Amino acid sequence: MKHNRVIYVISIVGLAALITMLNVTSPTEIGPVGVLLFFTTLYVVVFSLIVILMHLFKRIALKKGSFGHKDYLYSAVLAFGPIMLLMARSFGAINLWTISLIVLFLTLAEFLVYKRI
Numbered sequence: 001m002k003h004n005r006v007i008y009v010i011s012i013v014g015l016a017a018l019i020t021m022l023n024v025t026s027p028t029e030i031g032p033v034g035v036l037l038f039f040t041t042l043y044v045v046v047f048s049l050i051v052i053l054m055h056l057f058k059r060i061a062l063k064k065g066s067f068g069h070k071d072y073l074y075s076a077v078l079a080f081g082p083i084m085l086l087m088a089r090s091f092g093a094i095n096l097w098t099i100s101l102i103v104l105f106l107t108l109a110e111f112l113v114y115k116r117i
Contacts, residue, residue: 004055004067011048014041039083047079070117077109 018041027035051067054075058064084102088094 007048007051011045011052014045014048017041018045039087042086043079043083046082047075050075050079070113073113073117074110077106077113080109081106 018038021030021034021038021041025034030038051072054071055067058067058071081102084105085094085099088098088102
């Protein structure tokens with residue numbers, strides 16, 4: 001249960017950092033390192049949110065209290081989906097083809113986690 005507290009703290013700190021970055025700077029002022037920091041922080045927040053939601057789902061629907069190593073890997077792969085959508089949106093390439101390729105990539109990555117570990 002100690003790792004759940006770490007995830008809660010990381011998600012709160014990451015969310016505070018994201019809110020601060022969005023209110024204080026703009027993409028042109030922050031530079032390439034700041035944009036990288038933004039995407040990394042967003043990934044951490046989305047990862048934490050997915051871990052919390054998966055943990056609640058396992059506890060409520062599946063009646064299991066344990067959250068294994070594989071579940072964290074599933075969450076890490078799934079958390080990359082919104083980041084890819086945001087990057088595609090920044091390029092102006094959101095259409096059905098892009099979304100289907102992102103879903104295909106996430107499905108293949110989840111399958112790789114399922115088979116490898």
